[in-house]
Amino acid sequence: MRFTRREKAPVPGGVRFLRTERTDRATYHVHSGPGRAAALEFLRRTPVRDELVYTVVETPEGTFGRDLIYIFDEADGALIELGVRTAGSTLTPSSTRCAWCEHTVVPYDIPLDDWTHGSGPRSLDPDGLAGLVRTGGGFGCGSCALLQCAVCSGLSAPDRAAGVPHCRACGRRLSVHTVLGVGARAPRRAARGPAGGAGGTVTLPADPLGDELWGMAPLRVRWSIDVTAFLADTPLPYLWPDNARYREYMGSRRSAQALLRESWTNVFLHHPNPDVVRQCLRAAPPRTMLSVNSLADVLESPSFEPELREEAARAFWGLPEGLAGHALGVLRSRGIVVSGYDSDSVHLALGALRATCPPDRTGWLDAQLARPEDD
Numbered sequence: 001m002r003f004t005r006r007e008k009a010p011v012p013g014g015v016r017f018l019r020t021e022r023t024d025r026a027t028y029h030v031h032s033g034p035g036r037a038a039a040l041e042f043l044r045r046t047p048v049r050d051e052l053v054y055t056v057v058e059t060p061e062g063t064f065g066r067d068l069i070y071i072f073d074e075a076d077g078a079l080i081e082l083g084v085r086t087a088g089s090t091l092t093p094s095s096t097r098c099a100w101c102e103h104t105v106v107p108y109d110i111p112l113d114d115w116t117h118g119s120g121p122r123s124l125d126p127d128g129l130a131g132l133v134r135t136g137g138g139f140g141c142g143s144c145a146l147l148q149c150a151v152c153s154g155l156s157a158p159d160r161a162a163g164v165p166h167c168r169a170c171g172r173r174l175s176v177h178t179v180l181g182v183g184a185r186a187p188r189r190a191a192r193g194p195a196g197g198a199g200g201t202v203t204l205p206a207d208p209l210g211d212e213l214w215g216m217a218p219l220r221v222r223w224s225i226d227v228t229a230f231l232a233d234t235p236l237p238y239l240w241p242d243n244a245r246y247r248e249y250m251g252s253r254r255s256a257q258a259l260l261r262e263s264w265t266n267v268f269l270h271h272p273n274p275d276v277v278r279q280c281l282r283a284a285p286p287r288t289m290l291s292v293n294s295l296a297d298v299l300e301s302p303s304f305e306p307e308l309r310e311e312a313a314r315a316f317w318g319l320p321e322g323l324a325g326h327a328l329g330v331l332r333s334r335g336i337v338v339s340g341y342d343s344d345s346v347h348l349a350l351g352a353l354r355a356t357c358p359p360d361r362t363g364w365l366d367a368q369l370a371r372p373e374d375d
Helices: 036-044 126-135 227-232 244-250 254-269 274-283 289-300 306-316 321-331 343-356 359-370
Strands: 002-005 016-022 027-032 053-059 062-066 070-073 079-082 138-140 147-149 201-204 219-222
Touching (some): 036 062, 036 070, 227 254, 274 306, 289 343, 321 359
Parallel strands (some): 027 053
Antiparallel strands (some): 002 016, 138 147
């Protein structure tokens, strides 16, 4: 057994850190305390979020510990109480941890006779579901692809509802988590400002689908833009004025100005400067099918801070139901064109939509999310 010794400041209740002990299978963070009451108080507010990690407090009245699931008496392993988990205000995407409390979700060990034709386990009965609390288990959301532990799913509550719980973000029915080590997706890098500062320019890459309205080719734009003033100019400039194919597509009559406004709205919503995106969402939010896909891009983007996703969610709820339904279809790759969004980012987008949903639109959102993926 290897010991790591270091000094730590005392914590409230007279509990002090002593050492960390590591074996081939487990890690023990050992403390000392004046008595059982102080030890339990300390353990209740010191969560353990990993398997095979233990917080231990040695006292004259005995030694007490906490692991991923329980607070217990170390002398005989007797369980004292379930460790309380506190859900955070923001979601944390992970392939191994609960998106709300960040505790490890232990995959359910499926007995061989519980598999059906190799496609998955049979549904657990209510007692079996409650048992996931005692094993550190939980659920996966087939729509959002993130995990939700049994405690955050409400299975530890005395008045829990019968049946498999639903995702706290998108409302879809969950399945028991059984797979260890599903591939975590690497987050995309956030865009940086130009080397020349606020007065510089940046190049927006072409849209992967080659959208002729706004993403046909790379476009160089200013880093800082007054969106309201820009869109108030008449006539609006062409994006690629020297490209004959583009000029022919856009036309030159008055109707071209309406298309150009949609084009620049799409550009601003894909701009790497979050201030430009924020201005567009507030001053010129999408209102037609020609730009609503870009709103879905902002909702899904992991490059911006959560506040910008919430701004996009508020713009979403300003859309008529038809366009809002289309944006949801884009988010969930439901329809003819597959968006290819990262499922972790879609989970965050749906969480933002639910968090900002007006009370009178909750039923509509639930109905939309309950629709089959391939309709």
